[in-house]
Amino acid sequence: MPLDALPDASDEALLVAFGNGNTDAARVLTGRLTPRALGYSTRLLRDRAEAEDVVQEAMLRLWKIAPDWRQGEAKISTWLYRVVSNLCTDRLRRRRNVSIDAIAEPEDERPGAEEQLTQAARMKALDAALAQLPERQRQAVVLRHIEGVSNPEIAAIMEISTEAVESLTARGKRALAQALAGKRAELGYSNG
Amino acid sequence: MVDIHNKNDGGPGKSEPLDFGTDDFVLDDFFAAAKAEAPQPSDDLMSRIMADADAVAAERAAAVSTRVRTPRRNGLLRAALAALGGWGAVAALSTAAVAGVGVGLSSPDTLYDLSSLYLGTSAELSYSIEDVTPGYFEFLEEG
Structure with a gap:
């Protein structure tokens, strides 16, 4: 070639x-x-x-x-x-x-009180939340939503059905959302 | 502090609190941040990976060249075969050698009979198997 x-x-x-x-x-x-x-x-x-x-x-x-x-x-x-x-x-x-x-211990993932919610801070928060997920859910969520891999390809990677991938990512996202909601104050979000 | 009310903007004047548990777009925000902060491979890692590739390629090339060289272990035998003209020539030579041994075992009289018959110097002469294999009939009788 x-x-x-x-x-x-x-x-x-x-x-x-x-x-x-x-x-x-x-x-x-x-x-x-x-x-x-x-x-x-x-x-x-x-x-x-x-x-x-x-x-x-x-x-x-x-x-x-x-x-x-x-x-x-x-x-x-x-x-x-x-x-x-x-x-x-x-x-x-x-x-x-x-x-x-x-x-x-990983580095302190909480942004300082004055720190704005920058991309890096969000990424750290997401990483910490991802770490709480069961391993298979974490793999599926990372592949789908960060690496941008299609569901059929994730199914091939993880050797499961596409439906199982959809279930894993849905459950994973729900758990992530809950984990991040619990850290709302730490992340500097106001909800009022 | 970051006010996220306006992120869920449904239009001018609308501002509802976001629910981290149900709003996909908040998560998408985090995913986008993760994509933007994707770790980049260091030069050292790239060098290590390429060093592995070079080593594997070199190992494979060496294995191929060993396979090609293997027949040369019997170089002397192969050279002799080639000089004689290959296995076919060796087979012909072997046949001739066995025939030579047979001729050597036969008595001179037999040889005379055979050559006379072949050259046509004596029409009455003939030969039997006893002429070329002395003791053949005794062997049959003894079993």
Whole structure:
């Protein structure tokens, strides 16, 4: 594949090219896939270093399966999100087995009394609320509403039905709304 | 403090309190903030991922070249075969060698009979299996 054709090539075509030894194709794929995988893993783990490790591991698995990739069976992004989900689940399970005192407290998520409700503050509040959700609900909500993945693709990633995805996201959003409502004062909203 | 009344603006003059529990658009506000603050991969992470890709590609190239080189382990045998003209030529040579052993085992008289018959120098001569395999009938009798 010529170098100037790489940016326009599909993810699949790039992976096949890498499987045939073209490392420039891997570079383009890395640029495309890493930000999405990192965003997703960071939301699930709330730990940047761990999220980066997960993405590196997921991408390494992608490089290894490149020669065996069967075109047309699944989207590469779907496959990658699934691997990232599984790796994050493993890490979250391991965390549960670690003493709660051993986990570093996240930074203070409450904006100061004078702080305006900036985007960053909202994001932190959302992150904290997301962390309270059951794992599957959190995955579905993040994929649907932050990563912008379609319901059928989420169903493929999570290996469940589209109806189950809809149910998870609906329940997740309800729980999020309740969690954020409880922090109304902390977030600097007035309701009067 | 942020007044969120106007976010649910249904028109001029209308201002109703928002319900965090039911108003999707408030959540959408938070989702939009999260999208805007999406973590960007560091150069270090990108380098680590590309280093992995390069290593996997190099490993695969090495494996392919090993597979290609494997037959060279029997290089001497292959060179001898090639010099002789391949397995077909070796089969022909083997047949000739076995025939040579057979001829060597036969007595000179037999050879004379055979060559005479072939060259037509003696029309009366003939040969039997005993001529080319001495002791054949004794072998049959002994079982």
